[in-house]
Amino acid sequence: MALHLARRLLQSVLILLGVTLVTFFLLYVLPADPVRQIAGRSATAETVESIRRQLGLDQPFWVQYGRYLWGLLHLDLGRSYLQRAEVAELIAARLPATLLLMAAGIACEVAIGLAMGIWAALRRGTAVDTGLMLASFAGVSAPQFVVGLMLLYVFGVWLRWLPIGGYGTAAHLILPALTLGLLGAGWYARMMRSSMVEVLRQDFVRTARAKGLTRARVILRHALPNAILPVIAMIGIDIGIFMGGIVVVESVFGWPGIGQLAWQAIQRVDIPIIMGVTLVSAVGIVLGNLLADIVAPLIDPRIRLR
Amino acid sequence: MSDAVALPEPRRRGVLARLARRPLVLAGLAVIGLTVLAAILAPWLTPYAPDQQHFDGLTLQGAPLPPGGGPDGAFPLGTDLLGRDLLTRILYGARTSLVIGILANGMALLVGTLVGVTAGYFRGIVGALLMRFTDLMMAFPALLLAICLAAILRPSLWIVALVIALVNWVQVARVLYTETTSLAVRDFIQAERAIGAGHGRILLRHILPHLLPTIIVYGTLGISTTVLLEATLSFLGIGVQPPDPSWGNIIFESQTYFQAAPWLVFFPGLAILALALAFNLVGDGLRDVLDPTQRERD
Numbered sequence: 001m002a003l004h005l006a007r008r009l010l011q012s013v014l015i016l017l018g019v020t021l022v023t024f025f026l027l028y029v030l031p032a033d034p035v036r037q038i039a040g041r042s043a044t045a046e047t048v049e050s051i052r053r054q055l056g057l058d059q060p061f062w063v064q065y066g067r068y069l070w071g072l073l074h075l076d077l078g079r080s081y082l083q084r085a086e087v088a089e090l091i092a093a094r095l096p097a098t099l100l101l102m103a104a105g106i107a108c109e110v111a112i113g114l115a116m117g118i119w120a121a122l123r124r125g126t127a128v129d130t131g132l133m134l135a136s137f138a139g140v141s142a143p144q145f146v147v148g149l150m151l152l153y154v155f156g157v158w159l160r161w162l163p164i165g166g167y168g169t170a171a172h173l174i175l176p177a178l179t180l181g182l183l184g185a186g187w188y189a190r191m192m193r194s195s196m197v198e199v200l201r202q203d204f205v206r207t208a209r210a211k212g213l214t215r216a217r218v219i220l221r222h223a224l225p226n227a228i229l230p231v232i233a234m235i236g237i238d239i240g241i242f243m244g245g246i247v248v249v250e251s252v253f254g255w256p257g258i259g260q261l262a263w264q265a266i267q268r269v270d271i272p273i274i275m276g277v278t279l280v281s282a283v284g285i286v287l288g289n290l291l292a293d294i295v296a297p298l299i300d301p302r303i304r305l306r
Numbered sequence: 307m308s309d310a311v312a313l314p315e316p317r318r319r320g321v322l323a324r325l326a327r328r329p330l331v332l333a334g335l336a337v338i339g340l341t342v343l344a345a346i347l348a349p350w351l352t353p354y355a356p357d358q359q360h361f362d363g364l365t366l367q368g369a370p371l372p373p374g375g376g377p378d379g380a381f382p383l384g385t386d387l388l389g390r391d392l393l394t395r396i397l398y399g400a401r402t403s404l405v406i407g408i409l410a411n412g413m414a415l416l417v418g419t420l421v422g423v424t425a426g427y428f429r430g431i432v433g434a435l436l437m438r439f440t441d442l443m444m445a446f447p448a449l450l451l452a453i454c455l456a457a458i459l460r461p462s463l464w465i466v467a468l469v470i471a472l473v474n475w476v477q478v479a480r481v482l483y484t485e486t487t488s489l490a491v492r493d494f495i496q497a498e499r500a501i502g503a504g505h506g507r508i509l510l511r512h513i514l515p516h517l518l519p520t521i522i523v524y525g526t527l528g529i530s531t532t533v534l535l536e537a538t539l540s541f542l543g544i545g546v547q548p549p550d551p552s553w554g555n556i557i558f559e560s561q562t563y564f565q566a567a568p569w570l571v572f573f574p575g576l577a578i579l580a581l582a583l584a585f586n587l588v589g590d591g592l593r594d595v596l597d598p599t600q601r602e603r604d
Contacts, residue, residue, distance in 0.1 A: 016445070019445055026455070137586050137587060138579065138583055140586065142579045142583075143534055143537050143575060145541045145557065146557065146571060146579065149561070149571045149575075150571065150575065153564065153571070244447045244450060247450060248538055248541070266454050269458065278450060278451075278454075282445050285444075285447065289445075
């Protein structure tokens, strides 16, 4: 177990290193000149050159990347080109909002998805089952920004129940979390359904039923704990899917998280911030996968490690 | 004389028949068919040009017209902020979605298949390196990467397709890698090798045909992802550029005004949802029908 863990950790670190290398390389070769952004349009060629030298952008690729890694080793993500601040500080200021949204979104997804999946499994083969599965497909096929905007329209503009974007109170959290929840629930519903159908077929469920237990008890105490295991591993993977989508949700709802930070930085070619947010997201994804790997055998002793 | 034993094709016919029995698949195929028709017949389905700005397409205050607005309901779905007919833009937008869907997904499939099959069949250092690279790509926040690339490269239809392909090939590669490795050690491949068949022959005649069902399934499901990704990039203003209509950029252009004119978000949004859902339904149906391990489910 310890050896396995150590190997997975090492692997994760190597993957993260690879992510920084690829991102750095892409930003290096792409025809975007951050110096032009910093210097402004009217800057003379001399000013441009001196800024370039100051930032070390005149150096060859490996020198620049080496410097970046050296900084990273000292937990230094660099300084923003355009905002007078450390990238680490900018991200630290925004990260809590993103994590809050992520937690609320995943909670919504799991709640809606599990309910749908269990219900569909119990009504397997009926119109309810088909309807729920169609709904779960619709959820995973719906564009995030459209659902977000429509929810904003219905609950914010039309009914006036909830604020139109922003951040601060619990009311602000409901719509973005619901947007994520409605869309992501589809994956959980489908997974929960097939897992539940599988478990309901098992002998021990039949035994429980034969013992004369109530239907609710059979489902909640016997079937559910077994069926839910593969779903839990999925939460880890879901963190990755979430990390990819933060830019869109945060921009629709004006949520002040790292997604908005990234979006502004991308538009202004503020490379240190882009690097920082990509790295933080990749850490989230890798941690999520690692968690799925570690938690699964802990809660399910049937998954034995080699 | 003896070679006249005509082998029937039960499996192939079975696939189509079983597909046709699924109402959700049929619904999906219908939506895809309608979208293709709309894309091809757009000039005949609407009297307007997609970028035509109508004098009577805005209210006196300069606001867009709601659905059914205009003289004698000339604009069935209303108009946009520039007084253009929304239905016309959605019909022409279908072209963008389909072209990018097919283009980007084709590229992703090609790269994914090449990487997956090469790594799975030849293994060795090259295979290991390729798969480590796909592992790495899996850890990338895909949408963030796509947004970053699309924003920095001045977007055009080709760039958008390329960016989408760049983030979408990974899953195909991983699935095909797993399948190829398990195929490569099977007896019939070993036998083929024993009688002296070259790698090219084995790959083309034996490995690829066995992978075809998976490629078809992922190809179909992938179009759904592609349609959504294109819409998202266009919604952020870094996908297909106005005045060329795309379902995503119609919403991008009217986003600031959506509180007063929600139809400008609703209808193109519905189109995106319908097309993505259709490809998902058909892809899922195909998976059930083509994958023998899933067959006993129903």
